[in-house]
Amino acid sequence: MKISILYSSKTGKTERVAKLIEEGVKRSGNIEVKTMNLDAVDKKFLQESEGIIFGTPTYYANISWEMKKWIDESSEFNLEGKLGAAFSTANSIAGGSDIALLTILNHLMVKGMLVYSGGVAFGKPKTHLGYVHINEIQENEDENARTFGERIANKVKQIF
Template sequence: MAKALIVYATRTGATEKIANLIAEGIRISGHEAKVVKVTDIKKEDDLNGYDAVILGSPTYHGEMVQGMKTLLFMAEKAQLEGKVGGAFGAFGWSGEAPDRIFETMKNIYKMDMAGNPLRLKSANLGGGTTMAQDYGREIAKKFT
């Protein structure tokens, strides 16, 4: 059984809800998933011991929130190369944060990324719950 760490930043709770739905998709697939807030990650070692690391942030004024930016700099030292990765986030207008996180994980950390970043306005709209769970399942497929 593989273990995934899902780290999220949130302002309104929307990205946290998406994180928990992704975790459900991973668990439904028979694997472990731990969901933590970005402020709970204090050092790069907190990212170790997992087969997958999935990061999420809302887009606010065209950017990811500061806590996720800080984590991305810290994660450069976490030796994530080759691990499964995913990126997600909620947005109101533009939604750039998940794309930037995804590209960092893929090109700088050299992670084995699942599909494309998951960008949702809300987990409650337009099938968002299913899309988030499916993203978790997609990540879990990379474990086998």
């Protein structure tokens, strides 16, 4: 089984979180995972992936223009039936990450993907719509990102 983690990052914060999520996926075992910036996507690996986690910085309470452009122009990929999840980074709690996550999830559903977050089913960290990493909060955030990755990987194994 394979999971792709696609992200856009200008400052390196979202890339850092993508790598933490990758560590969590690896904890699950028996899943190949590849973390890719949107400008360097391994198309074959992505198409073979059962799960895809999308990550974006939050800009003006929404996704990055790079993520929007990739989603708009990704018609070459058949994402139908794959498990999708989302994460975002933000500089503050009220930075609009929930809107960024909903934007990604909306696009994933339009593309026919299954959407999963773990919600509150497993207790803390509660991920409701997806994982949000607040850059100004450091306590437990790195481990929360890993936990999110592990939960998504476990669900991919359960479904596929």
